[in-house]
Amino acid sequence: MACLTAVHKTYGRGDNRVRALDGVDIYFAAGTFTAIMGPSGSGKSTLLQCAAGLDRVDEGKILLDGAPLHRLSERALTELRRDHMGFIFQSFNLIPALTARQNVELPLRLAGRVIDPGAIDKGLAEVGLAERGEHRPAELSGGQQQRVAIARALVTRPKVIFADEPTGALDSRTAREVLALLRGVVEQHGQTVIMVTHDPVAASYSQQVVFLADGRVTGELIEPTAESVAMRMAALEPGESETKPC
Numbered sequence: 714m715a716c717l718t719a720v721h722k723t724y725g726r727g728d729n730r731v732r733a734l735d736g737v738d739i740y741f742a743a744g745t746f747t748a749i750m751g752p753s754g755s756g757k758s759t760l761l762q763c764a765a766g767l768d769r770v771d772e773g774k775i776l777l778d779g780a781p782l783h784r785l786s787e788r789a790l791t792e793l794r795r796d797h798m799g800f801i802f803q804s805f806n807l808i809p810a811l812t813a814r815q816n817v818e819l820p821l822r823l824a825g826r827v828i829d830p831g832a833i834d835k836g837l838a839e840v841g842l843a844e845r846g847e848h849r850p851a852e853l854s855g856g857q858q859q860r861v862a863i864a865r866a867l868v869t870r871p872k873v874i875f876a877d878e879p880t881g882a883l884d885s886r887t888a889r890e891v892l893a894l895l896r897g898v899v900e901q902h903g904q905t906v907i908m909v910t911h912d913p914v915a916a917s918y919s920q921q922v923v924f925l926a927d928g929r930v931t932g933e934l935i936e937p938t939a940e941s942v943a944m945r946m947a948a949l950e951p952g953e954s955e956t957k958p959c
């Protein structure tokens with residue numbers, strides 16, 4: 714589904730130069746849930762931004778469902794994101810003036826697609842918000858707002874969903890509900906989820922964890938548990954990458 718090969722990304726110049734990604738190779742198989750973990754500043758958000766074509770790489774290749782992101786024009790990238798990617802952020806990023814339903818409809822409106830009210834009802838019901846469609850974000854709890862954001866990310870049935878700390882602003886019970894929803898997206902709809910997180914419990918909902926340190930992949934864990942992730946994080950040492958080549 715998504716394949717990063719020898720990706721390098723540097724910010725700043727001269728003395729301020731920061732090597733955010735330093736030769737990253739990762740393969741994300743279609744229909745899988747991957748967590749990206751690593752210490753603060755290890756390059757997790759940069760990796761997500763580059764994999765989603767929100768930021769340009771300096772060197773290397775990014776293939777998303779066969780499309781070479783590193784070579785596409787801004788316009789082509791915008792269309793690809795609009796049609797095939799969904800985004801979920803820590804801070805929900807809902808439009809305050811719009812109701813939950815209108816927020817969910819927004820990606821379809823922006824894409825000029827026909828809006829089927831029944832499909833929006835279904836999308837809201839899938840995230841447990843069938844009764845809340847007419848509420849504005851300020852009238853919803855954090856967990857409910859994040860569920861609106863998930864419904865919005867799913868409404869175009871994107872192939873891949875990028876989530877940056879989606880549970881960072883939620884209490885642990887609400888976080889688990891949101892993570893179960895993301896896991897369900899993968900299991901029931903075969904979509905691909907790529908999630909940056911600091912939280913070993915959040916990572917345990919994924920099927921594989923990729924660890925980053927200093928802009929490099931240092932290893933991965935398949936079928937992680939919160940304990941195995943926490944141990945790996947505590948002992949994070951650069952080592953041989955186990956990720957598959959493309």
Ligand SMILES: Nc1ncnc2c1ncn2[C@@H]1O[C@H](COP(=O)(O)OP(=O)(O)OP(=O)(O)O)[C@@H](O)[C@H]1O
Binds near residue numbers: 724751755759760
């Ligand atoms: N726009 C930018 N300009 C300059 N430096 C940046 C920029 N974005 C990120 N960096 C630097 O690149 C490195 C990687 O940052 P990134 O945000 O990807 O790390 P992270 O692992 O997501 O960190 P955190 O867990 O703290 O969010 C850091 O040293 C950061 O300071």
